[in-house]
Amino acid sequence: MREVRLRFSKQGRLKYISHLDINRAMSRAFKRAEIPLWYTEGFNPHPYMSFSLPLSLGVESLCESVDIRIVGSITNDEIKNRMNSVLPEGLKVLDVYDDFYDNGEISYSDYVYKFQFDDNALALEKIKSILDGDEILALKKGKQGRKKVFKETNIKSFIDKYNISIRDDTVVLNIRLLAGTDKNLNPSLLFDTIIRLIDMDYQWKSISRIALLKKDYSQFI
Secondary structure (H helix, E strand, O other): OEEEEEEEEEOHHHHHOOHHHHHHHHHHHHHHOOOOEOEOOOOOOOEOEEEOOOOOOOOEEEEEEEEEEEOOOOOHHHHHHHHHHHOOOOEEEEEEEOOOOOHHHOOEEEEEEEEEEOOHHHHHHHHHHHHHOOOOEEEEEEEEOOEEEEEEEEOHHHEEEEEEEEEOOEEEEEEEEEOOOOOOOOHHHHHHHHHHHHOOOEEEEEEEEEEEEOOOOOEOO
């Protein structure tokens, strides 16, 4: 038995399916591809699968990963080719690794936000002003007794760095957010906060996670 990591992308329409659905899709693909997975023992055996950092709904990614344990002599190239032959459109295995870091070493995520507004220049200035401010107050769902309420939370400290510009009539925000088990900022919460604070309607948007990084900013693989 050996453990390998599959790095895969999630794009297109599949950005709208949940992490649980991704889990199911990968599990079914492993069966169709006849990957010899290692199963747990006991009354309810199931294949070992461990995902790195679940992604929020509506966000694309080029750096998802799942760890599996396999038996037999199948090669990493065979795993990649077999999986890509059966995965649905929008999911694609990019690499298969034998040596990789522990998921607990993830500290940052790099994202690309793309927006279009009626007035992109004004939107850019407003977004920049918010990100440069001393605090960025997001509304997070909470509870007060039995009631569900929104609580203000300062998310400024969850932003490591950013760059914003206008390219091809699109506002492009490259931003590095804290991620991992200790501190993690939901990219959709940041988007909702920005739109609420600039008080402008957007015409189109996309959010993509392009990299996971360790504490020293080296690539997480």
